[in-house]
Amino acid sequence: MPLAGGIVGYGYQCGMLWGAALAAGAQAYRLFGTGPQAETEAVLAAQRLVEAFRARNKHINCSEITELDRKGSTKGQPVQVFKFFIKGGPILCFRMSANYARIALSEINTTLSEKLSEAPPPPVSCAAMLAQKMGASELHTVMAAGFAGGIGLSGGACGALGAAIWIDGMTDSKEGDRNLDFLKNPIAQATIDRYLESADYEFECSKIVGRRFENIADHAAYLRAGGCSKIIEALAAG
Numbered sequence: 001m002p003l004a005g006g007i008v009g010y011g012y013q014c015g016m017l018w019g020a021a022l023a024a025g026a027q028a029y030r031l032f033g034t035g036p037q038a039e040t041e042a043v044l045a046a047q048r049l050v051e052a053f054r055a056r057n058k059h060i061n062c063s064e065i066t067e068l069d070r071k072g073s074t075k076g077q078p079v080q081v082f083k084f085f086i087k088g089g090p091i092l093c094f095r096m097s098a099n100y101a102r103i104a105l106s107e108i109n110t111t112l113s114e115k116l117s118e119a120p121p122p123p124v125s126c127a128a129m130l131a132q133k134m135g136a137s138e139l140h141t142v143m144a145a146g147f148a149g150g151i152g153l154s155g156g157a158c159g160a161l162g163a164a165i166w167i168d169g170m171t172d173s174k175e176g177d178r179n180l181d182f183l184k185n186p187i188a189q190a191t192i193d194r195y196l197e198s199a200d201y202e203f204e205c206s207k208i209v210g211r212r213f214e215n216i217a218d219h220a221a222y223l224r225a226g227g228c229s230k231i232i233e234a235l236a237a238g
Contacts, residue, residue: 002169002188003162010192011063012157012203013150016097017053020104021046021151022166025143027108034138036119039128039145043153043216045111046146050154052107053100060156066093120220124148126228127163133236134167153213155206160228161195164235191238198234 003019006012024045032038050060059065066089123129127147131140144166146152147159165188172187202208209227213219222228 002165002185006062007157007162007165007203008185008188008192010157010203011061011066011068013060013154013162014053014057014062014065016100016104017049017060017151018147018162018166020049020053020100020108021146022143023104024049024108024111025146026139027112028145029139029142031112034142036122036124037116038142039122039124039148040117040119040216041112042128042142042145043125043148043219044117045108046148046152047154048107048111048152049104049146050152052103056100056103057096060151060154117216120217121224122220123223124216124220125159126219126223126232127159129223130160130163130232130235131167133232134164136167140167140170148216149213149219150205153216153219155204155212157203158195158199158205158208158231160232160235161192161203164191164195164238168238191235194234194238195231198231 002008004015006014021042025042028038028042028045032041054060057065062068125145125148128141128145131144136144144159144163147162150156150159151162168187168191169185196203199208206212208231209222213222
């Protein structure tokens with residue numbers, strides 16, 4: 001739930017994309033196990049998921065889809081939320097979710113059934129690296145892999161941040177702390193605050209890195225050279 005609304009309601013990539021990427025990673029794990037090949041396939045599937053979502057909705061960010069500006073001042077947010085409900089926004093989101101679920105499943109199965117792509121040397125995914133450092137299982141590590149580079153290398157909000165919030169959310173659930181108001185999740189907010197200090201207060205991967213990654217090999221090479229190590233260490237320290 002904390003990924004809903006584009007990361008705790010901040011308005012970045014739609015929660016449907018984060019969820020679909022997790023599903024792609026789960027299927028990649030079932031087919032390829034753990035390691036660079038599975039992570040590579042998860043990222044490739046995530047790329048296709050982003051393309052399919054954008055083709056149908058024009059945008060991938062929640063704030064642009066819902067026309068709610070959660071990145072700016074909170075002063076006008078109650079009015080924005082009211083307008084969103086009056087327009088039938090939640091119903092539209094539910095319809096989008098139902099339609100996209102079928103499309104996402106097809107994209108995942110198509111991608112993972114194609115000829116295997118050559119996997120670069122590890123680490124392949126920043127999000128998978130972070131998950132591993134946080135003690136996540138092999139399954140959950142591969143599930144998070146597609147978040148890399150702002151979900152499928154799309155340059156959006158940091159995939160490692162999304163992975164940290166997701167893993168923290170699972171831990172809270174296991175411990176019985178089920179905070180249903182994801183917009184006021186103190187653990188997620190603490191993770192975001194720690195992240196922002198390490199990322200010079202930038203959310204988006206393309207702004208942090210100064211470009212979008214050309215492909216998975218480019219991203220992997222960046223990680224091997226120590227890219228985003230400060231962010232990953234800060235998130236893992238929580």
